[in-house]
Amino acid sequence: DTGVSQDPRHKITKRGQNVTFRCDPISEHNRLYWYRQTLGQGPEFLTYFQNEAQLEKSRLLSDRFSAERPKGSFSTLEIQRTEQGDSAMYLCASSLSAGNGELFFGEGSRLTVL
């Protein structure tokens, strides 16, 4: 399977704990995006990378959120000191910078904070 893969698919944690999500993009894609989706809403942009450089961060991305893409391949999204409001689906997408703008999404990682 050469699509975007995310791990874990579902994470249940207690408030205050740290969680980390991993995204493996399509191998030839140099852009990687993180979005958050809550019930009844569309995906909300969090951040994106071109290769290993983090080029943009949404103001939705508080100081408790950090994303990395150390070698320009896979990426991690860490949430520290989770809050109940962090409960959402975290979507990763990848694309080619020279492409038509189409994003290829993974299946998402669902976070439930108790």
Add this chain to the structure above:
Amino acid sequence: DQQVKQNSPSLSVQEGRISILNCDYTNSMFDYFLWYKKYPAEGPTFLISISSIKDKNEDGRFTVFLNKSAKHLSLHIVPSQPGDSAVYFCAASDRRADDMRFGAGTRLTVKP
């Protein structure tokens, strides 16, 4: 700030009829528009797109229309099939800023 709006949370149509999904945007800098389809437990998948230099783009049963003056686009599916039942997201992008915004989605149900 919701720059892309899909005002109809749901739409139900009969198989074989036309489905029309609507989307409005507020940012005049958006120059590329896309529709994504999402099935349960899956990520959104790209369906069709249109550049701001065009007012129509067709791909099989799917046609997207863009009215820039009204900042409105629509997706037409004809004929609709039960397999089209999904949530459809409208997205708009300012490609210079690499900023893609999504609407809240419209759940389409196509009844056999």
